[in-house]
Amino acid sequence: DADVTQTPRNRITKTGKRIMLECSQTKGHDRMYWYRQDPGLGLRLIYYSFDVKDINKGEISDGYSVSRQAQAKFSLSLESAIPNQTALYFCATSDPSGGRQETQYFGPGTRLLVL
């Protein structure tokens, strides 16, 4: 969905490096999410934010941190990358006030390889 953008789209890094994945949205949604997807597994929630001052840990937050710089921006950091963080990372947004439950709109994903 072009309304949710992620940068970079692909990243190769080395063990121990700090990296940041960025997400921006033009949908005006308050809620934003970071997921990771591994082969054969579903989407697992890392962190989510229901507004600029609200940050919540998800299912697998260890080794990650986030920053909600503005309503439109939600970044994910790997403080010290390790190989098992190699995965496809998705950002998503949602707006429950629209009446369509918590439909989430996903970005195109960032493919991360940690060597």
Next chain:
Amino acid sequence: GESVGLHLPTLSVQEGDNSIINCAYSNSASDYFIWYKQESGKGPQFIIDIRSNMDKRQGQRVTVLLNKTVKHLSLQIAATQPGDSAVYFCAGGTGRRALTFGSGTRLQVQP
């Protein structure tokens, strides 16, 4: 805790046939469920949702059925087309909690 899972990892159907993708959930307090479609190289896209007080909801060529008694929902795709080939996820939600996603079923449409 809540979990949402799928019965079959891969489903292969002939073009023109109907497809049925199944999903089981564990949290009876889930308020709603959503089906997503993920094509190769793309993020998941919303297909259809259903609230927990409904048994059935229809969209364009898709129907979602919810059976709360056995905690099961299904996605039916009518007249499956090659463009329907993708991984399909179900997800469940409860109020303020974030969605919980299942592991996905890959739908392969044979010409």
